[in-house]
Amino acid sequence: MLSFSSSSTAERKLAFLVVAFFLHHVWSFSIVPLHALQRRGLPFRNFASKRVYLSSDENDSSKANDADKGIDLSLDPRLYKVRLSRAPGIDWGTDLSFSFVYVRDMDPAGDAAFSGEVQKGDQLCELTPVGGVPIPLIGAPFDLVMNTFVELDKSVREIDFVFFRGTKQELKAICANGNSIQGESEQITVTVIQNKGSQEEAVVTLTAKPGVNVRELLVDNGINVYQSVTRWTNCKGKQLCGTCIVNITKGSLGTNRKSMDEASTLRENPDSYRLSCVTFAYDDITVETFPPIKAAQWTR
Known part of the structure; x- marks a missing residue:
């Protein structure tokens, strides 16, 4: 407690300003708005737009x-x-x-x-x-x-x-073998968009078994996944060159998760970009070949 029994008016004002200054800093560090949490990258998740699974109160x-x-x-x-x-x-x-x-x-x-x-x-x-x-x-x-x-x-x-x-x-x-426990199809569909946005844009639809490697599927069907001269200097699926980049525009949840190495290689690109040599599809996906790549991707 502060006592001002014999203090002057000026001293009271000075003491009040000191206390107010201190409390301002306490409040400013204690109360963090939601948008600030999101900017700091703290683990906040907004479920407002998501379907909440299976309340026990379902009708x-x-x-x-x-x-x-x-x-x-x-x-x-x-x-x-x-x-x-x-x-x-x-x-x-x-x-x-x-x-x-x-x-x-x-x-x-x-x-x-x-x-x-x-x-x-x-x-x-x-x-x-x-x-x-x-x-x-x-x-x-x-x-x-x-x-x-x-x-x-x-x-x-x-x-x-x-x-x-x-x-x-x-x-x-x-x-x-046809005993599909989920009614799951024996085949998945991989839709490939080539030369997107150009006059030569083409869409190819491929089918394969779940778990297919995206690079192997595309290359086996004559679709190039390598940009520029890297087509002739690639590592042939060994995840060494980092040049077989594709964009999974739809169905990314139907693929395997990125490894730390893959995420590091693609760190300057959108999350949907994948190295096709280490991407496996378990459900229908749409793949865009030759997605836009920044120059830094080739100069690391």
Whole structure:
């Protein structure tokens, strides 16, 4: 407490200004507006424009309409369903394709381990918040799976998980042999836009199996992914030259996630730019060849 019992009016004013100056700095560092958080790159996410998955308060008609869209467990004896808490104590993993998420490890004190049903290596196929509708996740990119958990409605407490007890290759084989667990097609469509914006612009539609390498698919079909003389000096898909750049204009979530090396190579370009030699497509995508590249890309 400050006492001004014998202070002059000037002294009171001076003391007040000192206190006000101090409080101004306290307030200015304590209260940070939302737009400032976003500018600083802090982990704020705005869900206002996103669909929030599966509130337990969904209306009955919606539940009834979607009830038959889940995976049919009778398709293969290695499929099973287990109900776990929203935080099941599972450490999720994936391979270098950053898709086909599986159980890498479990917390011994977690719900999954206590269930006695889930095992390390089991492939995640689907999740259904209790009272909601199924979300198919076979072959989904790792980021998409993690975002699905994040975007669950806060009212969701328990989830029905569908797992496949087997390897990624075995799971893919089931889908490819016509026992499509999700109704997934044996083929994906890759739409290629060449010479965009010029008089020579052309669109080519290719089909391939899920998991196809984008560079190999395009080159095998006579489509050049290398700009200028790099066509003759490229590394032939070894991720050494960084010149097979394409732009995934649609369907980027249907591809594997960028590695740190790829992200570094393309750091001055839009997020949709990829090195085709290390890009694998698991769903329909649209690819633009010869996207605009800054000179710095070739002078590093």
